[in-house]
Amino acid sequence: MSTTSFLIRKDQLPTTRLHTATNEPLADGQVRVRIDSFALTSNNITYAAFGDAMSYWQFFPTGEEGWGSIPVWGFGSVVQSLHPGVAVGERLYGYWPMSSTAVLSPDRLTSARFTDAAAHRAALPAVYNQYFRCNADPLYTPDTEDLQALLRPLFITSWLIDDFMADNDFFGGSTMLLSSASSKTAYGTAFQLHQRKGIEVIGLTSPANVAFCESLGCYDRVVTYDALDTIAADTPAVYVDFAGNGELRNAIHARFANLKYSCSIGGTHVEQLAAQGAGKDLPGPRATLFFAPAQIKKRTAEWGADEFGRRMVAAWHDFLAAVTRAKNPWLRPEHHHGGEAVQTAYAQVLAGKGDPRTGHILSLYKQPGGL
Incomplete structure (x- = not known):
């Protein structure tokens, strides 16, 4: 098994390359996730622009001096597990590298989510280290994955x-x-x-x-x-x-x-x-x-965590209804599969070009369902 990653030159964001490496064996407590799809927006370009100042490059270190992996939001499926609380086949939403797979160290598991306890992420903002388990996520619906990622x-x-x-x-x-x-x-x-x-x-x-x-x-x-x-x-x-x-x-x-x-x-x-x-x-x-x-802290204290979540979920569903209205949908997901397609989409987003109604959904894993 191998992983293909899309790497960006940290000091020259237009400079990119694809890198494929053989997967290392998992350690006890780890899981390997196939990254099925992820969104690429101007928000991710901001992550790259502030990569050093804001530690965004530290989430998914490449091990190569001068090269980074931009964090992205999307969906993945567990394909290997050495963690008793996470089953093969489970679907997750969260923060990923621009790669075909990722290895996580699940910790603080609940029915709805877990945290990646990888040592290099311990000092990074907790909000980015949470992975939501789709079968118990109130914001998740299978038919809106693209819009959720975007x-x-x-x-x-x-x-x-x-x-x-x-x-x-x-x-x-x-x-x-x-x-x-x-x-x-x-x-x-x-x-x-x-x-x-x-x-x-x-x-x-x-x-x-x-x-x-x-x-x-x-x-x-x-x-x-x-x-x-x-x-x-x-x-x-x-x-x-x-x-x-x-x-x-x-x-x-x-x-x-x-x-x-x-x-x-x-x-x-x-x-x-x-x-x-x-x-x-x-x-x-x-x-x-x-x-x-x-x-978030203020409202959670005032409303309670459950009420905070209820209001946010209700607002999200109202927003989705407006975005997907059949008469005039605001956003059209556009899928790009494979290394060359990802490079092309990245160059377009980096340059600020394209139709604002288009949302880029990318994937680097080898279909069908393989690694």
Whole structure:
């Protein structure tokens, strides 16, 4: 048996290669998972861009100096097990390398999930080390695996952003300005915010994506980046920055004298705020990183874990219903199988090209069902 991996040059992200190696025997307590499919989005490119600063390269070390494996979200099936609590054939959702297989060391098992206890992951954020057992996962449905891989980690962030804003009475603002409005996380956030009474949601985007953003039905207005002057300067606004574009952030802060809050969506680590440039000298409020784990902790304490989960699951199913509506589906999964196809899809996502309605689902394992 062997594993094929897609490797990226850490200091030159366009430089990639495929690497195939013979699988090492499992140790007691380990399982080998065939990675059946995984999503590739701009979110994964962010993982690569912050790979050293945010330790993303450390999740799946390649053992080769200068080369890394980008973490991705997707589904796998257990094909070998030396762990008494995990059976061959079990299906899992979680965080994987861009490879055909992965080895996990399951620990802290419950009926719904377990944690990979590999030593090199011990100091890394726990949220990325959890693997969900599909037969007991309330967010899982077999017919929506592609959409889960593409949207699930992003939508949870979107849902938390909306809840954080409502929890803080939108900081006194009545208009939400969302940059990179065609992105999946921005759309999920707009979908949630659109349900709030008295809140105007304005999507900021490039001219090429105006029609797409308008078709989503959750932006009250769509404005191009060069047309900020069409929005009244005294608007009591909140800026949610999905783009990480310093020039745009400066323009927003300079124009809106009544900017109530400036929120940077950079992931789950406070260090990212510094990495993206907080803009200490900007007029108005200081750009502040949205720290998702803090909102999870607050709401879990207030609502209880069960109620927190119930609300999140309900919101996810509402979102899926909108995304998959037969009349006008928002997202079309596009499958790519094999090394060359994965390289082509990666180059397209890295370059920021392609139809925003297309979601890339990739696979490196040898079909049918083999390793």
